[in-house]
Ligand SMILES: *[C@@H]1O[C@H](CO)[C@@H](O)[C@H](O)[C@H]1NC(C)=O
């Protein structure tokens with residue numbers, strides 16, 4: 001169905017009958033049709049520890065088209081690493097679009113759903129968590145705190161996380177994640193063809209030192225008045241103010257009947273707080289007519305800033321890979337595309353995810369209904385049993401999840417460390 005045309009410069013120009021954009025350069029496209037295994041290399045990473053997970057070639061338990069398969073993680077508590085090579089290219093002077101779909105059929109409690117672009121020469125058999133990469137992009141979920149889209153750019157050998165928060169999808173359906181980097185150093189992140197974040201590589205990552213900094217030499221001028229309110233000079237202390245006592249004899253107190261002045265001494269009423277007493281006098285506050293505002297050091301050009309007009313450039317992109325730790329398996333990847341044309345990627349998403357999403361949702365709801373029915377069939381005697389079972393099940397999952405999450409978070413942290421170190 002797809003006609004592949006080899007360009008003289010080895011950029012695969014893929015033209016689909018239903019995609020009208022012929023000008024798009026498609027550097028890589030994988031729809032996981034027959035023959036996909038010849039294009040992807042499964043890494044031996046973690047194999048000797050028996051922790052390398054197997055991929056399942058499937059459309060999943062619910063889908064919009066049973067014949068449209070992808071690759072799905074199929075074993076719990078496993079590391080996954082697989083990659084594909086494409087003709088090396090640079091995105092200099094061009095837009096770079098990196099897109100794929102991902103579905104977490106398991107209720108993902110801790111695990112990634114991201115992909116990576118790698119540069120230069122990579123030993124694909126050894127591809128793993130420590131392999132340097134250029135871009136890491138996609139959803140990452142762990143516990144309640146991490147539910148975000150990672151967008152990590154490697155600049156000057158350092159992995160830099162996006163500084164803006166981009167929440168990811170958390171349901172059990174297919175979603176399309178798109179990362180666009182443009183030659184003007186702007187970017188966009190889309191989920192299901194809807195823009196979720198956009199901005200500049202200069203400001204949303206710490207790739208370069210800031211262009212401007214506060215002048216370290218600047219000092220607040222002596223006559224700078226930064227008091228917004230001052231005591232009203234017109235306000236005068238009322239006469240006799242200081243004569244008002246803090247405490248007064250309790251007006252309600254009565255000398256006890258059996259009080260004997262001779263034996264008990266002269267009776268004095270106990271004292272109480274004086275309601276007239278308002279504390280030491282203070283002039284009321286007024287707006288300071290001379291207020292100059294809060295003082296801020298002026299910004300100056302940062303002497304450490306050296307612009308890099310190639311800040312967005314990855315000159316030797318050559319591999320796409322998936323490298324994950326999964327506590328619970330069931331994450332399904334499909335429809336990977338690397339192109340220079342956002343419109344091409346958008347149409348591809350519409351033709352795949354867009355066409356299938358309603359049927360997939362219906363299939364998912366059907367599967368959920370069936371599961372509920374099965375669960376109530378298992379124990380038809382006691383009507384409470386269903387709830388009990390669910391609770392027990394949940395409790396089981398929870399304790400399970402606890403130990404899993406711990407391991408998962410460890411690994412996550414390790415990974416973050418790796419990010420930070422690299
Ligand atoms: C692969 O996925 C299908 C569909 O969800 C499932 O029926 C099958 O058991 C899976 N196979 C493995 C080896 O996990």
Ligand SMILES: *[C@@H]1O[C@H](CO)[C@@H](O)[C@H](O)[C@H]1NC(C)=O
Pocket residue numbers: 156207208209
């Ligand atoms: C690149 O990294 C080196 C070593 O960490 C550092 O000294 C240098 O300033 C960095 N250059 C830029 C442009 O960030």
Ligand SMILES: *[C@@H]1O[C@H](CO)[C@@H](O)[C@H](O)[C@H]1NC(C)=O
Pocket residue numbers: 230288289290
């Ligand atoms: C405001 O500034 C002027 C000039 O320095 C000064 O004479 C005046 O007392 C100031 N007013 C107040 C309320 O501080």
